[in-house]
Amino acid sequence: MRPDEIPAAVEAAHGRIARHIIETPLRRSPALSLKAGADVALKLENVQVTSSFKARGATNKVMSLSAGERARGIVTASSGNHGAATAHALGATGTKGLVFIPRTTPEVKVAAIRMLGAEVRFHDGDSGGAEIAARQHAEENGLTFISPYNDPDVIAGQGTIGLEILKAMPDVGTVVVSVGGGGLISGIAGYLKARKPDVRIIGASPANDHALCLSVKAGRVVEHVGARDTLSDGTAGGVEPEAITLPLAAALVDDWVLVSEEEIADAMRFALSSESQMIEGAAGVAIAAFGKRLAEAPQTYRGRRTAIVVCGSRIDPKKLTSIIR
Numbered sequence: 001m002r003p004d005e006i007p008a009a010v011e012a013a014h015g016r017i018a019r020h021i022i023e024t025p026l027r028r029s030p031a032l033s034l035k036a037g038a039d040v041a042l043k044l045e046n047v048q049v050t051s052s053f054k055a056r057g058a059t060n061k062v063m064s065l066s067a068g069e070r071a072r073g074i075v076t077a078s079s080g081n082h083g084a085a086t087a088h089a090l091g092a093t094g095t096k097g098l099v100f101i102p103r104t105t106p107e108v109k110v111a112a113i114r115m116l117g118a119e120v121r122f123h124d125g126d127s128g129g130a131e132i133a134a135r136q137h138a139e140e141n142g143l144t145f146i147s148p149y150n151d152p153d154v155i156a157g158q159g160t161i162g163l164e165i166l167k168a169m170p171d172v173g174t175v176v177v178s179v180g181g182g183g184l185i186s187g188i189a190g191y192l193k194a195r196k197p198d199v200r201i202i203g204a205s206p207a208n209d210h211a212l213c214l215s216v217k218a219g220r221v222v223e224h225v226g227a228r229d230t231l232s233d234g235t236a237g238g239v240e241p242e243a244i245t246l247p248l249a250a251a252l253v254d255d256w257v258l259v260s261e262e263e264i265a266d267a268m269r270f271a272l273s274s275e276s277q278m279i280e281g282a283a284g285v286a287i288a289a290f291g292k293r294l295a296e297a298p299q300t301y302r303g304r305r306t307a308i309v310v311c312g313s314r315i316d317p318k319k320l321t322s323i324i325r
Helices: 003-020 030-036 054-064 067-071 081-093 107-115 127-141 152-168 183-195 211-218 245-252 261-275 281-296 317-324
Strands: 026-028 040-044 074-077 097-102 119-123 144-146 172-178 200-206 255-259 305-310
Touching (some): 003 054, 003 152, 003 183, 003 245, 030 040, 030 261, 030 281, 040 152, 054 144, 054 152, 074 081, 074 127, 081 097, 081 107, 097 127, 200 281, 211 245, 261 281
Parallel strands (some): 040 305, 074 097, 074 144, 097 119
Antiparallel strands (some): 026 040
């Protein structure tokens, strides 16, 4: 997939998935706007169906499959949110599905996948390893594999967020996006850069686990990134070899910000106390990255309207309680 192919694919995806998802609010944050001295708004994908932006890409992919591809059965891999999103999309088409997930996936995300009707299979390892196992299982059993990010239809579905941001904020100047495998930022950036070339895209990742950022800097997929545990389980894990998101992110992302676990926790507490939004760690990463870059280089946002993508809300209640205590 080339960057110039993304806008048309996003617009087609928007028409395909519109009745299956929510056009989420882009809500101005008075607190962040005051800090930045410019308008800052939150794109609230935490209120999306299945509580995550992943519903967009998974639905577009499932709706793009032929009847024969769906009839064979679907297998995917996920750190949680993509699994629930795929299960939701499969339910809309009466299709059976199997989701490979790391054994460390929060129980709240496992329960969501099962509640929506998909079978769960645990994998000992991170989400990158689960992807490899799921793809192998699909090949051996004649099933249709859906990647959580390394797929043009998934990227186009996630890019519909960019379309909605531009519709609600035509003069948007900066967009901050959390990064895992890169499907979300590739879709959003590919659409916005084509329609508004001067927009600045900031990729946000946990310092403890930032495989795509390292891969972009290395110019190749880095398989051993020395990842550590992170509150941002939704972005955790390696990047699949030959990932199409690597060249897209390299071409489209203007800046990368890495944030600490305490900065992520602070952002989650801020969202709850100041914005009345319960968010998961991956969403906290984007808010934390906004604040970190603001402190380091306030001119990044001065005179520019900014949108921060709040990517999801599904977090283990015990973990949330320990953070906000």
